Amino acid sequence: MTSKKASASKSGTGTLGKAMAVLGIIAASPHPPRFTEILRKSDQPRGTLHRQLTNLVEEGLLNIRPDMSYELGYNLLKFAASAWAGNEFRLIAEPHLSRLHELTGETVHLGVLRDGQVIYLDKVEGTQSVRMYSQIGNASPLYCTGVGKAAISVLPQAEMEKCIASTIFHKYTDHTLKNANELRTEIEQIKLSGNAYDREEHEIGIRCVAAPIYSPNRTFVAGVSVTGPAYRVSADTLEGWAGLVRGTANAIMDDMSTRLGPRT
Amino acid sequence: MTSKKASASKSGTGTLGKAMAVLGIIAASPHPPRFTEILRKSDQPRGTLHRQLTNLVEEGLLNIRPDMSYELGYNLLKFAASAWAGNEFRLIAEPHLSRLHELTGETVHLGVLRDGQVIYLDKVEGTQSVRMYSQIGNASPLYCTGVGKAAISVLPQAEMEKCIASTIFHKYTDHTLKNANELRTEIEQIKLSGNAYDREEHEIGIRCVAAPIYSPNRTFVAGVSVTGPAYRVSADTLEGWAGLVRGTANAIMDDMSTRLGPRT
DNA sequence: AAATTCAATTCCATTAAATGGAATATCCGG
DNA sequence: CCGGATATTCCATTTAATGGAATTGAATTT
Numbered sequence: 301m302t303s304k305k306a307s308a309s310k311s312g313t314g315t316l317g318k319a320m321a322v323l324g325i326i327a328a329s330p331h332p333p334r335f336t337e338i339l340r341k342s343d344q345p346r347g348t349l350h351r352q353l354t355n356l357v358e359e360g361l362l363n364i365r366p367d368m369s370y371e372l373g374y375n376l377l378k379f380a381a382s383a384w385a386g387n388e389f390r391l392i393a394e395p396h397l398s399r400l401h402e403l404t405g406e407t408v409h410l411g412v413l414r415d416g417q418v419i420y421l422d423k424v425e426g427t428q429s430v431r432m433y434s435q436i437g438n439a440s441p442l443y444c445t446g447v448g449k450a451a452i453s454v455l456p457q458a459e460m461e462k463c464i465a466s467t468i469f470h471k472y473t474d475h476t477l478k479n480a481n482e483l484r485t486e487i488e489q490i491k492l493s494g495n496a497y498d499r500e501e502h503e504i505g506i507r508c509v510a511a512p513i514y515s516p517n518r519t520f521v522a523g524v525s526v527t528g529p530a531y532r533v534s535a536d537t538l539e540g541w542a543g544l545v546r547g548t549a550n551a552i553m554d555d556m557s558t559r560l561g562p563r564t
Numbered sequence: 565m566t567s568k569k570a571s572a573s574k575s576g577t578g579t580l581g582k583a584m585a586v587l588g589i590i591a592a593s594p595h596p597p598r599f600t601e602i603l604r605k606s607d608q609p610r611g612t613l614h615r616q617l618t619n620l621v622e623e624g625l626l627n628i629r630p631d632m633s634y635e636l637g638y639n640l641l642k643f644a645a646s647a648w649a650g651n652e653f654r655l656i657a658e659p660h661l662s663r664l665h666e667l668t669g670e671t672v673h674l675g676v677l678r679d680g681q682v683i684y685l686d687k688v689e690g691t692q693s694v695r696m697y698s699q700i701g702n703a704s705p706l707y708c709t710g711v712g713k714a715a716i717s718v719l720p721q722a723e724m725e726k727c728i729a730s731t732i733f734h735k736y737t738d739h740t741l742k743n744a745n746e747l748r749t750e751i752e753q754i755k756l757s758g759n760a761y762d763r764e765e766h767e768i769g770i771r772c773v774a775a776p777i778y779s780p781n782r783t784f785v786a787g788v789s790v791t792g793p794a795y796r797v798s799a800d801t802l803e804g805w806a807g808l809v810r811g812t813a814n815a816i817m818d819d820m821s822t823r824l825g826p827r828t
Numbered sequence: 829a830a831a832t833t834c835a836a837t838t839c840c841a842t843t844a845a846a847t848g849g850a851a852t853a854t855c856c857g858g
Numbered sequence: 859c860c861g862g863a864t865a866t867t868c869c870a871t872t873t874a875a876t877g878g879a880a881t882t883g884a885a886t887t888t
Contacts, residue, residue, distance in 0.1 A: 315579040315846070315874075316619045327646040335865060345848045350866065355580045360678060365652070366779070366824060372647030374676055374683045380644030381701025382591040383636030388629070412638055414624060419638045437645025560630065579875070599836060609877045614837065
């Protein structure tokens with residue numbers, strides 16, 4: 301009985317939850333899946349799934365392509381543009397991120413913790429002709445990103461453990477942390493210094509230093525980071541920026557408490 | 565009977581539709597609304613709305629802020645990032661947009677028609693440190709944007725009329741088209757030349773030339789444009805680019821028919 | 829501090845909508 | 859034109875959403 305309830309609360313509860321689960325399946329597919337393919341990955345019966353897909357298409361959350369494959373719909377972009385432009389936390393952080401970028405000359409990221417992942421909220425980078433939007437909205441793992449490790453370090457013990465326990469340690473590079481204990485050790489260091497580092501743990505040649513941002517009650521947890529290519533940014537340079545990044549995080553927290561009210 | 569069915573299909577049908585309607589209300593609010601405010605704008609009863617909000621928060625489509633106001637949630641960004649990165653039409657168009665940008669030196673936009681609006685899908689611009697996400701996902705009116713007018717010009721007659729009929733002509737600038745007849749006249753010219761222009765109709769100082777993109781059966785309709793500031797881009801320059809923009813649109817359509825199969 | 833007001837939340841009998849197994853229609857390659 | 863796979867529709871059953879009313883909670887005033 302209890303096990304039944306526990307599994308039920310896991311995901312896909314209610315009509316909306318199931319619809320989101322379907323979106324998730326399609327988002328996770330490497331190519332636009334067709335009906336039968338989605339049916340296989342979902343645990344819904346034919347009739348049900350078909351109607352769900354029809355509804356999602358009707359709402360513009362999915363596009364159905366001429367070959368009957370499904371891809372995420374344009375209304376998601378529409379809502380996301382609104383979400384991004386209107387997000388108060390991001391708006392508060394924005395000037396601080398710009399300042400940090402000016403002082404360091406390297407790329408600055410802002411990310412929030414959500415469902416055991418980092419979701420990048422904003423990015424300020426140099427005048428590179430790289431494609432934009434490369435990062436915003438992207439969900440990345442906690443254990444191999446500066447923002448992720450910074451964020452997790454300020455979580456209440458119980459939640460931190462939950463995050464760590466549910467982590468699967470994919471080895472992105474030779475420097476990627478290998479298991480929960482390595483992560484726990486590193487988090488202790490982050491707690492002491494107030495800074496997290498990514499030492500080419502996610503991508504070879506990319507380094508970063510980050511600092512945590514959080515509400516007093518820790519229900520909201522985020523992070524800010526400066527990222528640069530290893531050839532241009534030495535480990536020492538990175539450490540030199542640590543205080544600056546912490547300062548940016550603190551300034552953002554100050555602004556939050558004054559603008560959103562201190563009882564967060 | 566028929567009227568009942570017609571009005572029912574309008575909006576907010578089914579559980580999912582109602583949820584989206586709530587998201588829409590919150591997206592449209594100039595500031596994060598609280599429960600009672602949303603209640604007033606929606607036509608749902610208290611209990612119903614409250615549970616809908618709770619569900620949306622649970623799915624990460626809404627955030628609830630410490631002062632009990634609601635803003636759009638981070639999962640929308642997550643899904644949108646996926647939608648953007650995976651969108652095949654955008655991927656096909658991408659190199660063509662870059663090329664058009666290189667040839668003109670001005671900002672290039674790609675937008676699709678959806679629910680009588682243009683939704684911008686991509687943007688290629690010069691090395692400006694302008695904010696990202698400034699345009700992508702944004703929904704703009706048809707009658708005063710190059711992409712919008714280009715798109716509407718290739719719609720089947722019936723749908724075009726539906727779009728025009730439901731348009732309200734807000735006067736953004738002195739050059740904004742004033743009514744349905746002016747729009748109809750202009751569309752006739754676009755059909756002949758294959759190019760649409762925005763002559764400071766949406767924003768003073770901004771000009772643009774666009775061309776339509778469409779599937780053979782016209783169920784998919786989009787547009788590509790080159791936009792620039794009036795002080796740098798004369799009306800003549802713009803006309804000089806018209807063929808180039810049409811060429812880009814045609815090249816994209818060619819790629820579409822080869823990559824997505826010709827029976828679109 | 830008690831009283832008043834306004835907003836948010838919970839409850840639960842009723843109602844409406846989602847479900848899902850099976851039948852049917854449609855597409856595609858041979 | 860046929861056979862096999864895929865997508866779509868149907869409708870009795872089940873499950874989840876509904877919504878009016880009562881409760882809780884928080885802020886404001888007397």
